[in-house]
Amino acid sequence: MPQNVISKCEGGMDSPNNLPACLPMSDTSWGFTVGAFALGGLAGSLSTMYLNHWFGRRDNIMIACGWMILGGILSATSINIGMYSIGRAFVGIAAGMSGSSVAIYVSEISTKKSRGALGSLFELFLNLGILLTQVCGLYMKFVPVWRLLWAIPSIIAFIQLVLLFFITVECPRRLCVEGKYDQARVALQKLRGNANVDEEFANMVAARQREAEGQPRMSMLDIILFKDRHITWNTIIVMVLQAYNQVGGIGPMSVYSVNFLTSIFNGDQMLGTDVSLANATGNIVATFIAVIFMHRVGRKGFMLISTGGMCITSIMIVVGSAAPQAAKLGPLVITAALCFTFTYSMGCGVIPWLIAPELLPMHALPPGSALGNASNWLLNFVINTVWPVMNANLKEYSFTVFAAINFVGFVFIFFCMPETTGKDLDHHHKKDRRSTIGDLESKDDDPSSDSGTTGQEISKSYVEQLDDTRRHQE
Template identity: 25%
Template sequence: MSSSGLRQCIRDVSPYLILLVAISTLGPLQFGFHLAELNAPQDVVSCRVHQYQSVSSRLSSALSYISSSASRDNSQVATSSALPDCIPMEDAQFAVVSSMFTLGGLAGALGSGPIASAKGRLLAMRLTSLFYIVGSIIETLGASVAMLAIGRIFSGVGAGAATVIVPIYISEVAPPRERGTFGAMTQVSINVGILATQTMGYFLSYGSAWRWILAAGIVIAAVQGFGLLLVPESPAWLAANKSATQARRVLQRIRGKNYDIAEETAAWDDSAVAPEEEGLLDEPSAPGLRRDSNTSKASGKNGGHLGFLEVVRDPLYRPALIAAVGVMCAQQLCGINSIIMYSVSLLRDLLPINSALLTIIISAINLITTVACSPLPDKLGRKTCLLLSIFGQGTSALVLALSILFETKILSAITVLFFVAFFAVGLGPVPFILASELVGQEAVGATQSACLGANYVATFLVAQFFPIINVALNERFGGAGWVYFIFTALAVLCGLFVLWRVPETKGKKDVDEVWGRTRRLD
């Protein structure tokens, strides 16, 4: 960002706006937190305690003081709870527990769009905090595989809804010139959650102390719930569904007393008050398709709000839906969650340093590179960043497979870091903003929900089958690392898909211009 652009950003952004973004992004933060919460303590949770005794013994005095004021030694902490220290699980059972989070996420992603549209963004975000609290409580008190799975389903519902609603809310409260920057905060907050839970896992992976990791989710969700009492409804939603006057008051409060909101609210008197102008994303920088007689027969249904089946059936929107859903699937199929969710157990015996510590380093690099690379989509283009990211992850997967196979430990550790860094270049942030730039406002709600739904399906496939396929390939061919040849092949396929089916949206003034330069939609 140039110095003039930075000064403009400072003028546009009020402290109140920063507070709203900080509170709302606690939702995606918990997505990252719950996604990775079982990674570091996996062997402890599943009763393979002996593998973490060295960490436990080193930290017993400090952790026992924190965990229980009534106990002064580590063994007392481990046995003082009425809950079991661990829950016996095989790899397949652990995979089921992990993947239940993504099934809940799928339900939350598909169901949150209609609620946010009909009842408002604020109510929908408050419901996510409720699901997070319930899920975290069940997980913390879980004494069986079934209880852990049920808790993760509830947490997943909250996560799926949050990853749909929060980007919508942020796009509607952020200044138009800074929407790209603030849009990246969703991915940044996810990475903060991942880093937090991986760090806690490094210190609390012993005895029954892993339950403190899960209990932290209750605290975060409670903070989110109370914080949302300070958050107003989206001005764009108010203008479309309630009162333009009320919407202006809220927007003026968000921008500050001396900020001129006339340009942002110019269209509200004429059309934004009408329900047909209300979409799940209200972003002037990505205006909808022209409403003429040739646009779409479906555009007149549901007050201008199209459902998923209407978007699928309409040839006008189908190419955009395929492109957006394909990119969301590519985000997961290139293998990022094989590292985020299973890196400790996968890399435990393969790398020259403690794998739990390496996971913290990985999460930190993921966060740092996401922040550093957030301007790249606006500078290099969305499609270019996606292709760079996919190529980098595919190459890293190939090198990782070979380095693990030939037991080149230093190279394996370095390659894992590059694997995560390349994810932040494009596959991390771009899929969350692409849907709003590929379709008009009348279809963006259905498209966004479909994209997040596809993302959770792909995440479920990786979470459920990665450890099973990894073990099967290692037993079949001997050695380890064979599964990353599969991710290499998937990266090639994803790269070809992006190259052929995803248009560049950088610098395009509207959706018509995006698709007019690539293919006809009639």
């Protein structure tokens, strides 16, 4: 919404302070600043392969807050296009880092039944952020207040940084990998309240033991070179799903929505703005539906609904905007635009952030998740950079491209995507657990056993076995 005020100087050249009233630039240059955000996201997502290993999920999100604060300040105080672009890139780095780490963090601290609903909150708050952005953009698109738009992320990131430091805990699974079993148990107990965590902690430590004994940590190169074909294939599925978080057309429908819809409605910017705000509100409603019904419909079910719905509504947008009497079909375009983002938010907006921890074992999760997020941000950059040119040439037929892309996605998901709803994050190791922990597990699972062995004692035994294994390896 503030694009023309910033890049075309529609609000005038006079500024009440020492900062420029606007930053004159061409549409291509503006597209580059949008792309700088996506390139930063690509770099941030790739860096999580190492940062999640060095610092952990929680600390990685806190580091991302620092990038967000710095990027917001640079953008808000920019005096030229270069400074503005660097600020947008820094914010992109923060988004890329947190996008990967938050998804893993939420999955790892959740229970099996609540993971889908809690994972959907990622998209819910993403959509709340978009709605906040749209509302703020509507009322702050004038000189010099537009600069405060870029300060908002810094303020929110600072609040988040404080809350993360004082309230949250590191993932228990991550702490077990580092051998910090006491801290892991305390963290798990805090997450579960008054519930008995003995069995869950025992299972968690057993899975970590199996990893320590026979499954060395994989690198990104190992996945690319098909060192483990099953893991590589699952990583490809993660990358495709992450790609459909962007490639289906949501970028043009959100980043460029006002200008795109205004052109369809014959220059009626107010109508385009109203539909854009309605889209943002519809996203929130759709995400609530996903939160409520995720465990019933399933990951695959919502992805099929999403890609199928986006394909159909893309065709409706083309029919409504390219018809000889397009003005009379305005309601069709409005309905299609609303349904497009509605169906997107139920599947493509939610599932990609849940799927990596459910398809990839712990020793392959950092590189696999980083590759998935990299495909997301790379296509974010490509789509949002190419869209102005594509729209200028194809005009009313632009969304035929997205109709075809979403159809291909529907076919891929139908035939290739496994259903992961309700799976334990450590299901990758369960087929080998009996050979790993032997009689201890048998006694724990057998309700007729009266050995008196408690879950806490089993956990302690697992830890002792794991320590012995590591000392032997050293």
